[in-house]
Amino acid sequence: AQRVTQPEKLLSVFKGAPVELKCNYSYSGSPELFWYVQYSRQRLQLLLRHISRESIKGFTADLNKGETSFHLKKPFAQEEDSAMYYCALSRNRDDKIIFGKGTRLHILP
Amino acid sequence: DGGITQSPKYLFRKEGQNVTLSCEQNLNHDAMYWYRQDPGQGLRLIYYSQIVNDFQKGDIAEGYSVSREKKESFPLTVTSAQKNPTAFYLCASTHRRGGEETQYFGPGTRLLVL
Numbered sequence: 532a533q534r535v536t537q538p539e540k541l542l543s544v545f546k547g548a549p550v551e552l553k554c555n556y557s558y559s560g561s562p563e564l565f566w567y568v569q570y571s572r573q574r575l576q577l578l579l580r581h582i583s584r585e586s587i588k589g590f591t592a593d594l595n596k597g598e599t600s601f602h603l604k605k606p607f608a609q610e611e612d613s614a615m616y617y618c619a620l621s622r623n624r625d626d627k628i629i630f631g632k633g634t635r636l637h638i639l640p
Numbered sequence: 641d642g643g644i645t646q647s648p649k650y651l652f653r654k655e656g657q658n659v660t661l662s663c664e665q666n667l668n669h670d671a672m673y674w675y676r677q678d679p680g681q682g683l684r685l686i687y688y689s690q691i692v693n694d695f696q697k698g699d700i701a702e703g704y705s706v707s708r709e710k711k712e713s714f715p716l717t718v719t720s721a722q723k724n725p726t727a728f729y730l731c732a733s734t735h736r737r738g739g740e741e742t743q744y745f746g747p748g749t750r751l752l753v754l
Contacts, residue, residue, distance in 0.1 A: 540680065563741070575683075575730065575745040582740060617682060621741065627673070627698065628734075628743060632682035 533558045535620050535631035543637045544608045552603040552634050554592075554618030562620045564601040565628070566592055569615040578603075578616070588612070613638045643667040646731050646746035653718065653725060653753050661716045661749045663731030671734040672714035673743070676700060676727045683730065689714055718751060726753050 534557045544550050556562060566578040579587045581594040581601060592603045601618060618631040644665045653659045663672065671690050675683040675698075685698030689708040703722025708714055714733075718725045731746040 537682075567743075574747055575732075577742050580740065580742075627685055627688050627696075629685075630675075630683040632680065 533562075533620060533622060533629050535618050535629050537616075537618055537631035537634045539634045540632070541635045541637065543639055545639045546610055547607050550603075550605040550608045550612065550636065552616050552618075552636065554601045554603065554631060556599050556601065556618075556620050558599075558620060558622065560622060562622055564592075564594055565619040565621070566590070566601075566603050567617040567619055567630070569617070570611075571614070575617070608638050610638045610640065612636060644731060644733055644744055644746040646729075646749050648749060649747070651749055651751045653751060655753065656720045658717055658719050659751065661718070661729055661731075661751070663714045663716065663746060665712055665714075665733045665744075665746075667733060667735065667744065668711070669733035669735055669744070670711070671736075672708070673732045673734070674698070674704075674706065674714070674716045675730045675732065677730055677748070678727050686716065686729075725751055727751060 536555045564581040568578040569575040590605045594601050615633050615635050617633045619628050621628045647662045673688040674686040677683050684700050686704050687698050687706040689695035692711050695706050695708050705717045729749045732743045735742050
């Protein structure tokens with residue numbers, strides 16, 4: 532079965548330090564992968580997707596098919612990055628999206 | 641704010657009572673979803689609907705029911721059979737364009753059992 536694993540429930544990082552939120556998935560085909568973010572008192576929203584190969588708010592994520600990973604990275608953490616982050620997988624465009632359990636990122640001043 | 645509304649914001653349920661959570665979208669999206677969000681559990685899929693008059697069970701459908709009579713509406717009923725209904729419920733709809741899809745989420749409804 533398809534699965535998304537986020538091994539860290541909580542990640543605390545000092546402001547200005549690099550950030551890496553880990554995400555591993557299990558799926559034998561070619562998935563579409565996403566990172567969603569939920570800031571305090573805001574709705575869950577899409578941060579980025581692997582297809583777009585874009586950088587949003589300084590975050591990037593590279594799909595590593597060999598390691599079945601899609602880690603989210605940012606070179607210099609900012610206080611406004613504190614939020615709940617969810618990694619998600621979709622098998623194809625007409626299928627449900629599977630979410631990981633989430634990682635709470637806490638940026639320390 | 642995404643065009644997806646959920647009501648009410650807070651809902652209280654008595655033991656043995658059925659309650660219905662509303663989800664409406666004016667984005668003309670075909671697919672709609674219901675998730676349950678619990679601390680440490682992430683988002684778990686309850687039901688989803690890819691098109692009007694059709695829906696499928698998600699991973700934790702027991703004790704829940706849905707209908708999709710209109711494209712813009714996807715109400716979720718939490719029945720008395722759901723033994724642990726206290727949770728935060730999120731509705732979402734999906735936009736697909738050019739091979740890319742994006743889920744848009746509502747603000748959520750927090751259900752509490754009295």
